[in-house]
Amino acid sequence: MIIHNARFYINDSFASDIKAIEVDSGRIIRLLDSIPEVLPPGSIDLGGHYAYPGFIDTHTHSISGGIYRGGIDLQNCPDLTTLADMIRDAAVHRDKGSLLFAWNLDETALEGGTFPSQQLLDSLAPDHLLLLRRIDGHSCMASTNARKLIPGIQSPEEVLKGTDNDLVANWFHNSLDEAAIMHAYHNAAQTAMEGGFCTVHTMIGDAEESIDHYRFFCQNKHSLPIEYIPYPQSFSIKAALEAGATRIGGCILADGSIGSHSAALSANYADAPTRGKLYRTNEFWSHFISTAHRHGMQVAVHCIGDAAIRQINDIYLQLNQSAPADLRHQLIHCELTPDDLVQEIQASGAAAVMQPAFDLYWGGETGFYSQRLGASRTRIMNRFASLMKAGVCVTGSSDWYVTPMNIAMSIHALINHHNPEERLSPQDAIRIYTQNAAWLSHDEARLGKIETGLQADFSVLDTDLTAPFEHGKAQVKYIIKKGKQVNVNTSHSS
Ligand SMILES: [Zn+2]
Ligand SMILES: [Zn+2]
Known part of the structure; x- marks a missing residue:
């Protein structure tokens, strides 16, 4: 197949006369200085945009980000009434008994300057388990029914801090089933593509815990639209080696x-x-x-x-x-x-x-x-x-x-x-x-350039990042992974 109608970023510039790229089995096999008259099926027209080698983010905590993306984001929430509405609205769309996760709460920015009371929290989604996390992650609240399920909480306070806050966080992560974990990773991949990335390094696990999540992810990461380079975030070298890391x-x-x-x-x-x-x-x-x-x-x-x-x-x-x-x-x-x-x-x-x-x-x-x-x-x-x-x-x-x-x-x-x-x-x-x-990641023979023999990964933007640009306006148009478009593109031009 042929990828064409773009300006390709080759040797640090868009100045080359390469007009099209021939791809076979996910690899770049030829750089072409003209667009062939007959395009094979599966060819991709990039709408005249700017095609870079697939961008790589080399350090993320994608599971957390993916979970948060699926949660209720309270950033910019002005007051407790809005907070209550947002949580009630979200509860309508979730199965009874499931966990609702609200995050990014900055209570100092709320009118009144306080967390909700336990009583208010309990009234918002009585059929769900509700967690409310502060913006910095260092304190949280849990609905009374959720609190009962979390062993070891010492404090009688409504707002939990320190080790109690850690207990809630660990309980929350451990309570996710495999489908919820993969759902979070799909959310994360979506966010990566919207941000222009083809490949993402991700840290998995908490230094002291087992690396089961790492193993599970390695077995399932191929179902994700972009490529992940996983790290067992662990002090156990033995376990990491056994998992093939x-x-x-x-x-x-x-x-x-x-x-x-x-x-x-x-x-x-x-x-x-x-x-x-x-x-x-x-x-x-x-x-x-x-x-x-x-x-x-x-x-x-x-x-x-x-x-x-x-x-x-x-x-x-x-x-x-x-x-x-x-x-x-x-x-x-x-x-x-x-x-x-x-x-x-x-x-x-x-x-x-x-x-x-x-x-x-x-x-x-x-x-x-x-x-x-x-x-x-x-x-x-x-x-x-x-x-x-x-x-x-x-x-x-x-x-x-x-x-x-x-x-x-x-x-x-x-x-x-x-x-x-x-x-x-x-x-x-x-x-x-x-x-x-x-x-x-020792992938220089496979990733990082638009060059014959390398993987056909492209991040395609409507913006030339080598010329002055407004970053808030730059849009990601296509994410091409191994020669296939993997992002959902609503503004198609072909
Ligand atoms: Zn760090
Ligand atoms: Zn980090």
């Missing part, structure tokens, strides 16, 4: 977050007398990472503050010197990196798996990072350009559900970084979501 980790935590003053810094926060903390010892990480390394596994660890990044990178560096292997270990987030640390990351050979939207949301002189860290440290946050210049493989990701999967917004964030020194060219911005991302 070639990589391990994800947001397994070397430290916390800037927002909660728990990211581990080498000097105190600007607005609190603490420098955060390393969650685990050097010995713990050294043992975990070198054991995985010895078994030929790629390792990914969440590290945000410079002290945490250094802790993990030091181990990667030692291994790179004592037992070099092409495993492409990952520093997830990799946010605060002084110059010397940038050089050490280059030396360790680790990849930096970063989130452009973090700078977009929280960067800049007056932004949230600046309040927490002060202006000078904010300038060494999210150093896309410095890391790339030093020769580190940088990849782009959303950490979805934390920020949206949206390629145009991500490219916009990279080109317009708050710190001019860390801005990327549009070509480099595209590269971190294509070639670099393909390299991260």
Whole structure:
């Protein structure tokens, strides 16, 4: 079949004279400089739009995002009356006895400034189990009938926090049956395609739990329209190996977050007398990472503050010197990196798996990072350009559900970084979501470019991301996976 009538992004530009691409069995077999007069059946007309290599998001928590997408989103909910209406409306469409999940509640933004009372909550969907989660995920409420099913809740309070909040979250995840899990992944795939992605890395499981969910996902991921690269988010190397995994980790935590003053810094926060903390010892990480390394596994660890990044990178560096292997270990987030640390990351050979939207949301002189860290440290946050210049493989990701999967917004964030020194060219911005991302999963011979022999994956937008553009207006037109259109396209032109 032939894919045609598009501008194809080849060798970092739309300037080539390639007019059509011949595809066989999901692979690109020829780049053509004219459109054949007779088009074989199954050929796809891309409506004159801009065809990029299939974009890859290299770090998401797709199960959570997929569940939330299927839930009741209370973002921008103005008052308790609206909240009540939204939950009652949703209950009408769900089977009696099923679980209703409402999330993104910011009670401080409600008129009145409080959570609903337990009594109100219980009255909204008495035939359902109702969970109400705060926007930051650190507190929640459960309807009385749901609370009775969750063992171990200690607090008599209506709003649950701390370990009680964790109990509710774990109960909720464990109560999903297989159909609900796959439904959540289909929601996630839909969101990925709407955001322009063909391939998504996803973290599965909670570090301390079993990896059954990972196994289940690996057996079923082929029914999803896009490709998933799964990570068992686990400390059990044995279990991961038994499940056939070639990589391990994800947001397994070397430290916390800037927002909660728990990211581990080498000097105190600007607005609190603490420098955060390393969650685990050097010995713990050294043992975990070198054991995985010895078994030929790629390792990914969440590290945000410079002290945490250094802790993990030091181990990667030692291994790179004592037992070099092409495993492409990952520093997830990799946010605060002084110059010397940038050089050490280059030396360790680790990849930096970063989130452009973090700078977009929280960067800049007056932004949230600046309040927490002060202006000078904010300038060494999210150093896309410095890391790339030093020769580190940088990849782009959303950490979805934390920020949206949206390629145009991500490219916009990279080109317009708050710190001019860390801005990327549009070509480099595209590269971190294509070639670099393909390299991260050892898929550079299959993904990341429009080239003969590679998989026929294309993300097709109505927008040239290498020219000035408004990211809110850019639209995804087609997602082509292995030569087949997989997204639902309502604005067809052919
Ligand atoms: Zn994450
Ligand atoms: Zn993380």
